[in-house]
Structure formats: C-alpha cells, structure tokens
Amino acid sequence: MGPEDRLDGVELRGLVRRVPGGRTVLDRLDLDLPAGAVTAVVGRNGSGKSTLARVVAGVDRPDAGTVRRPVPRAFLLAERAPALPRCSAAVLTDALGRALRGSTVAGDGASARHRLHEALAALGSTHGPDAALTRLSKGTLQKAHLAVAYALAARVTVLDEPETGLDPAAATAAGELLLALADSGCTVVVTGHRPPGAAHRSLLLEQGRPVQPDPVRDHERVYLVDVAPPGRAAAVLGHLGLAPGPGPGPGPGAMLAAGQEQARVRVPAAALRQTLRAALDAGLDVTRVVPETEADR
Amino acid sequence: MSLVGLLLRLQLVRRRSLAAWAVYLTVLAVLNAGPTGPVQGSFAMTGAALLAVSTWLVMAGTVCDQATTSMLAAVAGGPRRLHLLQAVSGLLAAVPLVVLAPIWDVLAADQPELGPALLLGVLSHLTAALVGAGIGTLASRPVTRDDAVALLVGAGGCLLALGVEGSSPFWPVFAALADGSARVTTAAVACLGAVAWATVLTALAGAVAGRRRSYGARARS
Known part of the structure; x- marks a missing residue:
C-alpha cells in the first residue's frame, strides 16, 4: 500500500x-x-x-x-x-x-x-x-x-x-x-x-x-543492551564489529563496559535486531534493552 | 463467529448464567412435579419465573472486567452498541428456556391438543423473556453501576411488570393465563408489544451507557 x-x-x-x-x-x-x-x-x-x-x-x-x-x-x-x-x-x-x-x-x-x-x-x-x-x-x-x-x-x-x-x-x-x-x-x-x-x-x-x-x-534512537556473561558477550558481539569506545561509530555499535556480571552495549536502532539475534542465537542472556536517554550519555 | 456469538460464548461459561438456568430448571421441575391442573395455569407460573430469569441472564451476561469491556466496546463501535449486543446475547441465552418451558408444561399437563397449546406457551414465554430482557438492560452495568441498586432495579422491575395492571406487555397475558382465558391471538399481540417494549428499554439503556464517561470502569464518572 x-x-x-x-x-x-x-x-x-x-x-x-x-x-x-x-x-x-x-x-x-x-x-x-x-x-x-x-x-x-x-x-x-x-x-x-x-x-x-x-x-x-x-x-x-x-x-x-x-x-x-x-x-x-x-x-x-x-x-x-x-x-x-x-x-x-x-x-x-x-x-x-x-x-x-x-x-x-x-x-x-x-x-x-x-x-x-x-x-x-x-x-x-x-x-x-x-x-x-x-x-x-x-x-x-x-x-x-x-x-x-x-x-x-x-x-x-x-x-x-x-x-x-x-x-x-x-x-x-x-x-x-x-x-x-x-x-x-x-x-x-x-x-x-x-x-x-x-x-x-x-x-x-x-x-x-x-x-x-x-x-x-x-531511527535516530540508540539503545543500551545488557548482556551476560560479559566474556562471551565481548567475543560474540565483537564479530558484529562492536568495539570498545563511546560508539555507535561506523560499526553496529560499541561495547561500553564489561563488568563482572554483564556487559553493556550501545546499539543504534538500525542494528538492534541483528545484535539481539546474534546474542540470543549464541545463548547469551539479554537482561535489559532500554532506549538511551540524556541522563545515560 | 460474530461479536454477539463471542458475548454468548462468554455468557455460557459464566457461573452466574449457569445459576440462572439451574434455578429455572428447578422451578420447572417443582411446578410440574405433581398434578398440574390446566396447562394455562402452568404457563402463567413458568412464564412469570422466566421473566425474572431473563432479567437475571441479561444482567449476568454483562461483562464487568475493564480490560475485556474496553476491548469489546472499542470493537463494537462504542459503549452504546456494546450494551445493545449484550442485551441481545442475554436474550439469546434465554431462548432455549422459552422453548423448553412450554414443552415441559404441556407434557406434564397431559394436554390433548399439543399444537395450539404449544404455540400459546411459546408466545407467552417469549413475551415474558422480552419483557425481562428489557428490564435487565436497565439493571446492568454501566446503566446501573452499584450492585445493590442493580438488584433493586431488576427485582423491582420484575415485580412491577407482573403485579401492576397494564405496567408491561406481559401483564395481560399473565392475567389471562392465570384465569384460563388466554388465546393465541392475545399472546401474539402481547408478544409484538413486548418486542416494542424491549426495543425501547434497550435503546434507552444503550443511550445511558453511551453517555457514561468511563465505560467499563468501576469508578463513577
């Protein structure tokens, strides 16, 4: 239509x-x-x-x-x-x-x-x-x-x-x-x-x-995604081009921080589905997906 | 399945409707247990009971939880239309009883001429059901929002329709059946009057439902 x-x-x-x-x-x-x-x-x-x-x-x-x-x-x-x-x-x-x-x-x-x-x-x-x-x-x-x-x-x-x-x-x-x-x-x-x-x-x-x-x-929105365990998250999402840094840059997003229990990833809306699918397919736990606000930046 | 079909389906699984049917079947069994006398006397009693039970069925058929009511009202095109559809589904739930009661009465009375007696029975019971359904629409949410007031309106309406001369289309049929002088033509005319009665009361109730500012919500508007 x-x-x-x-x-x-x-x-x-x-x-x-x-x-x-x-x-x-x-x-x-x-x-x-x-x-x-x-x-x-x-x-x-x-x-x-x-x-x-x-x-x-x-x-x-x-x-x-x-x-x-x-x-x-x-x-x-x-x-x-x-x-x-x-x-x-x-x-x-x-x-x-x-x-x-x-x-x-x-x-x-x-x-x-x-x-x-x-x-x-x-x-x-x-x-x-x-x-x-x-x-x-x-x-x-x-x-x-x-x-x-x-x-x-x-x-x-x-x-x-x-x-x-x-x-x-x-x-x-x-x-x-x-x-x-x-x-x-x-x-x-x-x-x-x-x-x-x-x-x-x-x-x-x-x-x-x-x-x-x-x-x-x-389409301009950016999401914060928490994934566990952090070690495997870095390995799996690294294949998607997620690199350490403030991101999102030229790749699909950025790995913001990897704590002891989970990693936080900053992903633009356009790459969100691909990122979630990769994480879930790899058996990672996606514990939180929220839109980034001014306070988060 | 239409929206009325869905409402009827919801009504059939509701305990309050099952209770209404159970009570009416018990009334039929008790009234027809012993020697019953003329069949018209039985029609008067079971018709009067059906008037109250159809009021009960329409009240019982009204969906009360807000999430379901909101969904159905939006799909129906507003609260007014949903109230009308709920009245129709309540009346449809009473239809099996409109047929069952005269058959039971005629068989129990050992009536020699089945056809005319059954026709008279069905018409008089249909009249009772229509009058009761009309009262039920006024006694249901959101027209009457307080349960105690709803009970008073429902019970009061039934007593008025049965006890006060000329107060409802069922009254002349009830009086004629009680003294054994009812004719099929009398019942047919009363039935047409009951259709008009139910239509007017349901339209009135629908108009009130449509004016409620918070349909389906328990809070008063």
Whole structure:
C-alpha cells in the first residue's frame, strides 16, 4: 500500500477529560495521530496515557473537545491483557475480525488467520493460535493479544503499554509488527513509560499535556543492551564489529563496559535486531534493552 | 463467529448464567412435579419465573472486567452498541428456556391438543423473556453501576411488570393465563408489544451507557 492510499488518522481537538474528584487527566489536548505511523505516548504513572488510549479508541467520552476517527470501530488492548474464558487467539481474531469488518486494512478471515500465525511465530510464542487464553502466562497472553492486533489490522489500533511482560527479543519483534501495521495504513498508538523499541513519533505526556514534540525519531534512537556473561558477550558481539569506545561509530555499535556480571552495549536502532539475534542465537542472556536517554550519555 | 456469538460464548461459561438456568430448571421441575391442573395455569407460573430469569441472564451476561469491556466496546463501535449486543446475547441465552418451558408444561399437563397449546406457551414465554430482557438492560452495568441498586432495579422491575395492571406487555397475558382465558391471538399481540417494549428499554439503556464517561470502569464518572 503506497502513501497515496493511506487513510486519515485520528484528530483530537481541545480534549479535556476529568476523573472523579475533579482532577483533570487530559487538559485541552490537541493532537493529530496520522495513519501510516506508530505514535508513542510516553509518560509517568498518572500522566493520562491510558485515559488518552481509551478516548482515542472510543471507549471513554471526553468531558470537552472533539475526537475524529476515520472509522467508528477500533482495536484497544488495555494495560492488562484480558484472559477471556474458553477463548483462544484464533477465536478472538475470528469474532473481532467480523465485528471490525470495514474498519480494517486486512483481508478476509483466511488472511487474518495467516497473519495470526505469522505474528505468533515472530513473537516467539510457545503456544499456538488455538491455546486457551486462560492457560497462558502473562507474557504469552500479551503475545497472543499483540498477534491478534496484528492479524486484525484495525485502521485505528491502540495498545496500552504493549511491551508489558515481554522479553527483550519479543518486545523488538512486537515493535516490528507494529511498524508493519503502520506501513499498511493503520493509525497505531502505543503508550508506555519509556519510548518503545519502534515508533515513528513520540509524545511525552505530563499532567495531561504534551511537554515536548517528538524528541527523538526512532531511527535516530540508540539503545543500551545488557548482556551476560560479559566474556562471551565481548567475543560474540565483537564479530558484529562492536568495539570498545563511546560508539555507535561506523560499526553496529560499541561495547561500553564489561563488568563482572554483564556487559553493556550501545546499539543504534538500525542494528538492534541483528545484535539481539546474534546474542540470543549464541545463548547469551539479554537482561535489559532500554532506549538511551540524556541522563545515560 | 460474530461479536454477539463471542458475548454468548462468554455468557455460557459464566457461573452466574449457569445459576440462572439451574434455578429455572428447578422451578420447572417443582411446578410440574405433581398434578398440574390446566396447562394455562402452568404457563402463567413458568412464564412469570422466566421473566425474572431473563432479567437475571441479561444482567449476568454483562461483562464487568475493564480490560475485556474496553476491548469489546472499542470493537463494537462504542459503549452504546456494546450494551445493545449484550442485551441481545442475554436474550439469546434465554431462548432455549422459552422453548423448553412450554414443552415441559404441556407434557406434564397431559394436554390433548399439543399444537395450539404449544404455540400459546411459546408466545407467552417469549413475551415474558422480552419483557425481562428489557428490564435487565436497565439493571446492568454501566446503566446501573452499584450492585445493590442493580438488584433493586431488576427485582423491582420484575415485580412491577407482573403485579401492576397494564405496567408491561406481559401483564395481560399473565392475567389471562392465570384465569384460563388466554388465546393465541392475545399472546401474539402481547408478544409484538413486548418486542416494542424491549426495543425501547434497550435503546434507552444503550443511550445511558453511551453517555457514561468511563465505560467499563468501576469508578463513577
């Protein structure tokens, strides 16, 4: 799907949302969430991320202001992925896919099932599409719902803290799936406490107001990756061109420090997947993947 | 499977729905245990019980956990539509009872003419189920958010529909069945009235659900 086919996004104007007690959670928010892009809404606890997600998805009504969506229906994955009884990812995809007909960019049911398989495999899920959701662990349940979101390809897809419970490799794969959704023309909104692994735009929310526009575009972002054991990490990642130094330089990144328990590697977004794959294939433990902040530099 | 199918599936595995069916089957068994008398008298009793049970089923079918409700409301196109779909799934859950009750009543009463009696039974029980479903939509979240108030609205609505003349489309059928003078035409007209009743109450409940500012959340808006 080319850029000329892309759909209109979601438009929020003068959005105000208060909670019981009168606290204003979203304060005169003006925001454009374009189609064909992943927009990350980042903020601390209580900054209004989840409320914004529910308003964008059409579940909550604002106290004032307007919300314009290209379609009336949306997909919303709440902060705690629901384990619906006697349901599997396949059942959910089938039922929600029918309800979302006309509000997705995906094809027929067979196409959605194919996409579901594809996404579960990409996320490294240990359970198939027919596994009962109630039997899944927290991380696997999250993977199942993310796979459903990818399979449905709703024009407006909203995911509240989608990386919750995911290991670093799965979080990277989830980011790639969301980028692929956006590429197909969807408006994708994700929330989180930190910028996610993959996003076209980031919005920092503080007390219901955006405090700075788009601080770092994803392709410019650098990640800090902690890998153990440090000795083998240096050997394995050295083959990728990771050299000691402040990096990232001409190679994929730099080995910042190798302590007794783990090595810290500084990797630009473009080389993150390759680095994680090499580390995991070599049997290394990837204990942390976080975007580098000003404070880290 | 459609969204109504998914809601019905969720309802079928919920203990509160199973309890409603179990209670109604017990009522049927008790009422038809001994000599039952005229079948219309049985229809009146089992129909009245079905009115309450269909209210219960609609209330029980409402999804309460916020994560599931949020997902379903977004996919349904908003809280109003989700509330309507939940009412439909609750009513569908009562349909087997609409058929089962008259059959049980007719067989227990040893009725000589099965066809007209069954038709009268099905129409009167369908009327009861529709009236009960309408009350259920008003007594469910998020229209009524407090459990105690929901119980009062549900029980009060059922008592009103059964006990006060002209208060619901089921009342004239109930009165006619109780004195043995009910006709198929009376029940058919009442059934049409019950369709309108359920539609109006469900639309009203849906409008209230759509105006709630925090659908699915336990917090008051």
